[in-house]
Amino acid sequence: MHNKIKIERAILNITQDELAQKIGVSRQTINSIEANRYVPSTVLALKLSKLFKKPVNDFFELSEDD
Amino acid sequence: MNKESFIECERKRFVKLIKFRLPNRFLKIGIAIVGLSLIGMVVRGFFHVSDTEWLKLLFQKTLLVGMLIMSISKDKIEDEMTIQLRAQSYMYAFVLGVVYALVMPYVEFGVSNVVNNGGEAYKDLGDFQVLLFMLMIQLMFYHNLKRYR
Incomplete structure (x- = not known):
């Protein structure tokens, strides 16, 4: 799974810490998601979708090994 | 109460039970109990007072209780990733x-017999040793896992 969370965060001009606070997780979790080390749950993906005002598919995409 | 609502009620109660965690402030209480237990063990070891076997057992129990409290205390920010990491740590x-x-x-039997000719007889581990090892592994x-996430 690849994601464009970092780009979306840059568009909103917010830090990892601010994004983490907005969706109720730790900064380390945001860091892990951005680094593709952790795949978030549907609930978290939908929270991000609501915040970015974009469908989940716009910033999450399956990789070849998924 | 019909069958479906009874099952739903049971399920909710079970989910609530498996999601149970102590608040974050208990982590410090757990650390304090572990610290005091270790200090107690060291002090007891230095001053060989007779008839203190009960004290040794007491410190062993308080050490396990302290580590258990540490183990089931929430983090400052408990999110889905920390829950997953915690589950992984319990599995390991x-x-x-x-x-x-x-x-x-x-291993103990083998080492004992290699070092001393005709060493200790084979004996199983005690519950304290196994529980301490499991709690240490879980916490470690x-x-x-949190550090390298």
């Missing part, structure tokens, strides 16, 4: 605990 602790309980008696793995 369980698997390694079983392996430890199976292998360690033979959880800490490391």
Whole structure:
């Protein structure tokens, strides 16, 4: 799974810490998601979708090994 | 109460039970209990007072209780990733605990007989040793998994 969370965060001009606070997780979790080390749950993906005002598919995409 | 609502009620109660965690402030209480237990053990070891076997057992129990409190205390920010890491750490602790309980008696027996000719007889591990090992592994793995996440 690849994601464009970092780009979306840059568009909103917010830090990892601010994004983490907005969706109720730790900064380390945001860091892990951005680094593709952790795949978030549907609930978290939908929270991000609501915040970015974009469908989940716009910033999450399956990789070849998924 | 019909069958479906009864099952739903049971399910909710079960989910609530498996999601149970102590608040974050209990982590410090757990650390304090562990610290005091270790200090107590060291002090008891230095001053060999007779008839203190009960004290040794007491400190062992308080050490386990302290570590258990640490183990089930929430983080400052408890999110889905920390829940997943915690679950992983329990899995490692369980698997390694079983392996430890199976292998360690033979290791102790082997080493004892290699070092001393006709060393100790074979004996199983005590519950304290196994529980301490499992709790140590859980806390260590959880800490490391969080560190390298």
